[in-house]
Amino acid sequence: MRLEPKLAPSLAVTLLFPLAAIATTLVLTSMLVLVAGASPLSVFYLVAKGAAGSQFALMETLTRATPLIFTGLAIAVAFRAKLWNIGAEAQLYIGGVVTVVLGTGTLPLPSVVLIPVIMVAVMAAGALLLLGPAVLKTRFGVDEVVTTLLLNFIVLLFVSMLLEGVLKDPMGLGWPQSQKVIAEAQLPRLIQGKRLHYGFAIALVSAVLVWVVMKRTVLGYEMRAVGHNPEGARFVGILVNRTLMKTALLSGGLAALAGFSEVSGLKGNLTLDLSPGYGYTGIVVAMLAILNPLGVIASAIFVAGIFVGADAMSRAAKVPSYIADVMVATSLLSMVVAILLARFRIRWR
């Protein structure tokens, strides 16, 4: 068996492959639905209805998509330069920590000043957290996959320590949770009375900005060059290590914004269940978008829809809501195969 490169695929073909991957995912997961003793068509209908069947459902999906856009962007940026940041979960939590440290009354500033200050500090903290593994990679040759993964556990324990220690809410009845952020540090709702908040708008703007950086700046070009062929990049005079550092700063900062947006826009305080794995799901979001920053918006909404829809579905049908996690993981694997088939032709002899 051999793989032969195809000519550059057209836009239509490029768009067709994510759809094919999704179709494959539906076929594979419908087998699980059958095992669970339900009808796949009605289950998928209930998932779709739960995700987008009403204004409430749609708002819920967009709210859930918000942190996924940030982590998806973080992964897309890092993977483009082949910096394997699997630590978005840790960066998200650090973003949450900084948000409550600065947002619970420490800085008595008006909203228009306070929110940008918090955002900058949050991004800096996330960036620094990923800088460590990036330096270990470039200076010592330590694989960043393992270090970022292990840091997820360390940071979560660190957050747990803070929530039972200095950041513990004295009025929290003993629960490990922080105080609520003050009104000036809260992101307002996009629509009065709905849960969707300005974090979603910031996520959309971030996606556009990241797209501009990746496509229209020297840094973006260098990142793509380093990811495509580090030797070649070095040969044409790109400082590979420095580019990886910049990638790490950008990626860590974006992931940390997810934590900021969740605390400041949705939850109000920091708890240990701030993220049900948004950092890991961001990997799927980025891959479904073929690492395209604008595509991340669509894939984050799609993935969020699966989770929101499956929650609603599992209340109606007797299929565990973990089907959503299975669908998301399956779509990741189908997608990488689909990307391969879009670019290569398989010759069996």
Place this chain on the structure above:
Amino acid sequence: MDALEILFTASFWVAAIRIASPLIFATMGELICERAGVLNLGIEGIMTAGAFAGWFTVYSGGDLWAGVLVAAIVGAMFGLLHATLTVPLGLSQHVVGIGITLLATSLTYFTYRLALPEVTSPPKIEPFQPLPIPGLSSLPVIGEALFSQTPLTYLAFVSVAAVAWILYRTPIGLAVRAVGENPSAVEAQGISVTGIRTGAVAIGSALMAVGGAFLTTSAFNSFFFQMINGRGWICIALVVFGSWRPGKALIGAILFAAFDAFQVRLQQISGGIVPYQVFLMMPYALSILALILVARRATYPKALMIPYQKGER
């Protein structure tokens, strides 16, 4: 009790060897994959699936050894999926590995909820009991630590010897090591690189799953969510720390487990002055530190993470 006195108690070493056992299985599994040139990041999910499969088999009325066998088969299946995507198709081992971890974990949780819909505390099984080896088990300290363990712990040590023997003393082992260093030379000998790599990943994944099953059938007696808790990632660090050699990796796993057992006891005698989370962080921090220490002189298998295409150089 003094902190240093802990090191001389038999119960400490019994715990250390027990903690080491699942790590030994999974580290050997990862080592086989990496020696064949494939980084298997599916390890965390495969261990989760193995933990569940072993426990669920026993819970459904199966024998304990049947549980271990089912876990191994489930692990091998995920290994085959991983190998299909990364070996002949040559897809990114990073992305596929994370994908396998997500898939194996979510499938496990889905199956658990499907089988036990309304259960809040997972049902218990009768796990492996310690099997003292006559004679050896009455030796002071090491008798209790090494020879009064459960059968699965003995199997973990046997697996190290078996992996070392196969890798260094058999033609198959030579082929596995060679596809991790210089695959085209192996192909030139008329041996299929794809076949060797696929087999190595499947068998390695089976060992990882048995490591997971150790937790549910030997160390504890039931399955709960997030019970692997990063052990898979630690095993990846242990493979690097052991320079891809079974013997060194075994020593690494025991040292690591001893440290882990030590930190639990230190936590008990520290009297709550230091937050308990600091102690829980130590194993992960130690793994990162170990990676930094060995990184400079690490000699990776040369073809690690490089997909092989027939006829390509």
